[in-house]
Amino acid sequence: MSTEGSPDEHGVDLPMRILVTGGCGFIGSAFVRMLVREHGHEVVNIDKLTYAASPEALESVASDPRYRLVRADICDRATVEATLAGFGPDAVVHLAAESHVDRSIDAPEAFVTTNVLGTCTMLDAALGYWRGLVHEL
Numbered sequence: 001m002s003t004e005g006s007p008d009e010h011g012v013d014l015p016m017r018i019l020v021t022g023g024c025g026f027i028g029s030a031f032v033r034m035l036v037r038e039h040g041h042e043v044v045n046i047d048k049l050t051y052a053a054s055p056e057a058l059e060s061v062a063s064d065p066r067y068r069l070v071r072a073d074i075c076d077r078a079t080v081e082a083t084l085a086g087f088g089p090d091a092v093v094h095l096a097a098e099s100h101v102d103r104s105i106d107a108p109e110a111f112v113t114t115n116v117l118g119t120c121t122m123l124d125a126a127l128g129y130w131r132g133l134v135h136e137l
Contacts, residue, residue, distance in 0.1 A: 016089075016090040017043075018043050018090065019043075019046065019092045021046045021074050024054055024069070025096075026052075028095040032067070037064075042067075043066065044068050046074060046083060048071070074094075075118045077121050077125060094122050096118060
């Protein structure tokens with residue numbers, strides 16, 4: 001995925017609106033900072049803020065008007081759909097996941113819920129959002 005925006009009628013790249021899930025994680029926070037600070041994109045970050053989240057990693061963009069955190073679970077279909085509809089993203093980047101192996105042994109249900117059902121919810125909600133857009137041929 002290119003992080004450049006769509007060119008306007010004069011060929012100038014416009015900032016994109018990007019919805020990121022898991023943007024408070026290690027990789028997600030670096031990605032969000034890059035999108036906002038280096039490329040000027042507008043980002044909405046859906047993050048449940050679990051044990052792996054580090055919202056302090058986003059302090060450098062937290063007060064930037066191009067960044068917004070939505071504290072929510074990606075399994076919450078109503079919140080995901082409302083966020084998609086309200087923000088109107090050009091792209092969705094799904095990074096939310098349970099990834100600590102030790103925790104997967106202690107609590108495998110949380111891994112299945114987030115990594116499988118949460119991903120299914122995101123895919124289905126994003127598809128519904130995309131189908132609702134007006135597509136030019």
